[in-house]
Amino acid sequence: MEVATQILPLDTAQLQQRLEQAQAHLAPLEQRHEQLRRRVAWQRSAFKWGGLALLSAHFGIFFRLTFWELSWDVMEPVAFLVSSFSGIIMYAWFMRTSSEFSWSDAEQRMVSRWEERAFRKANFDSQQYAKLRREVQRYSEMLEAQQQLQQEREQQQPPLDGGDGPEEERPLDTKQAS
Numbered sequence: 001m002e003v004a005t006q007i008l009p010l011d012t013a014q015l016q017q018r019l020e021q022a023q024a025h026l027a028p029l030e031q032r033h034e035q036l037r038r039r040v041a042w043q044r045s046a047f048k049w050g051g052l053a054l055l056s057a058h059f060g061i062f063f064r065l066t067f068w069e070l071s072w073d074v075m076e077p078v079a080f081l082v083s084s085f086s087g088i089i090m091y092a093w094f095m096r097t098s099s100e101f102s103w104s105d106a107e108q109r110m111v112s113r114w115e116e117r118a119f120r121k122a123n124f125d126s127q128q129y130a131k132l133r134r135e136v137q138r139y140s141e142m143l144e145a146q147q148q149l150q151q152e153r154e155q156q157q158p159p160l161d162g163g164d165g166p167e168e169e170r171p172l173d174t175k176q177a178s
Contacts, residue, residue, distance in 0.1 A: 012146050019139035026132040033129060036118045043114050044107070058082075 066075040090101040099105060119126050 012143070012150070015139060015143050015146060019136065019143055022132060022135045022139055026129075026136055029125075029129045029132060032122070032124060036122055036124060037115070040111060040114045040118055044111050047107075047110065 062075065062079065065078075066072055093101045093106070097105075097109070118124075
């Protein structure tokens with residue numbers, strides 16, 4: 001407990017004031033950050049729906065070419081080449097990222113790039129934002145520790161008036177009773 005007393009500032013009001021100042025500086029950045037993240041979430045959703053539309057169009061075109069326009073004998077090599085091309089794309093992914101291809105990893109990489117681009121375009125200072133978030137977190141933790149320390153001190157202090165505590169029972173002296 002002595003170490004905590006040396007590390008934590010003694011003035012809880014001053015700590016509360018610093019926390020409120022940091023939160024006031026963080027609030028507009030937090031709002032702007034949320035706006036940018038919503039825009040990126042919209043891009044992510046559009047990308048997913050666009051991928052579904054593209055795959056559906058791909059299926060529809062192959063289906064029509066196979067059963068109405070051409071025959072399976074003509075479309076089989078085309079389907080093989082398209083499948084091989086997707087394998088080549090996945091291998092190129094592996095060569096670039098040194099990790100196995102998965103849709104969630106690919107999506108996460110694209111979303112992080114979109115976020116970086118959106119932050120850069122909006123002149124959003126990500127480093128300042130991260131610094132303020134850490135500062136608010138640190139002040140919150142320090143304030144919580146200060147309050148816990150104060151509660152522990154209050155619990156350890158004996159009552160000042162001495163009348164509120166439980167009375168001690170005195171053993172009866174057997175000589176006086178007889």
